[in-house]
Amino acid sequence: MKVIFSVDASQVLSELEEDPKNEDLLKAIWDTIDVITRNPGSAASRRRAIRTPRDHPVWLVPIPEYPDDDRWVLLWQPRGDDVLIPYIGPEDFRSGYS
16 A cells, blocks of 8 residues: 655655654654554544535544644545545644645
């Protein structure tokens, strides 16, 4: 199973990788992606179904929290045999995500 990142999700990962203080958050993001790719049909991979403003169905999966961080989530959807990740970031994404 291949993971496909949107340009925005890729940029978020690149920016996080530039600062060593984000190591724990990055590990949590990659661990979450691993859960999804190993068992995309599991309850852990499909925590909440939502629809984007353009009416695309996606699954929301929370990234484990850290005390000083805002709650982060990952949105994903199946794309054939692959996983498309259009968003990684703060849970309050609805104002700018489409």
